[in-house]
Amino acid sequence: MKQRTERFEMRLTPEEIAGIREKSKRYHSVSNFIRMAVNEFSDTDAKTRLELCNDTARLCRKFQDELSWMGSNLNQAVKRANELAVAGILSESYFRDNLSPLIEKVSRLVVSIKEEQAHIAKKATRLRS
Template sequence: MEIRLTDEQMELFQQKAKNYHDNKTAMIIDAVAQFNDIRTRRKIEVMTKLMTFYQQYEQRLGWLGGNFNQTMKRANELAVAGKLEQSYFEMEIIPRVDEIQPLIQELKDYLTNLSEKTF
């Protein structure tokens, strides 16, 4: 095999070959193997970014669920104290809760399942 290099490229090549105890063949084989893994490294970088996004999303979802629970507790307290009509609580708020609660739980379950598969 013949390789054409500039003087600067040759100097760099020789410097890097020292890490391989001047075994240039081993260095080239290693470089070729790593070159093939560039696509894999990019995928890992994307996965790392997605995991960061996932963690932020999971935190926000937890915050949303916590706020939702506090709001429902307060609405219930107001209804019991007579400051919120019981009929409004039962006819308006509870049906919305019944719609939202399964969606929040489904998202939490999905993220938990994804996390368990990933780690």
């Protein structure tokens, strides 16, 4: 391994240097941390992975909003179907045997997707920090 004899100066704010020191604790030195960060940032695969993480987080937030909207619409539809069943316009057995199981399945699916997306977004956000 070549001996490192060259120096590089850089001006930072106290907050920036504190952040670098905090993040470099897992590495043996701040210098080693910066060398590894530069190598990784220069790596096109790493940049692509970071962009994919960012895109995934954006997509999760977008779908989270759409799923919330769909969940609200589903609740309104169920309420209306229940009102019709109570009024005798929609048979109770049809509501209970056909609509209710389907509605519950869709509701569970929406909740499951929202939870999965929140989990993915949290992981992607952690990777960016």
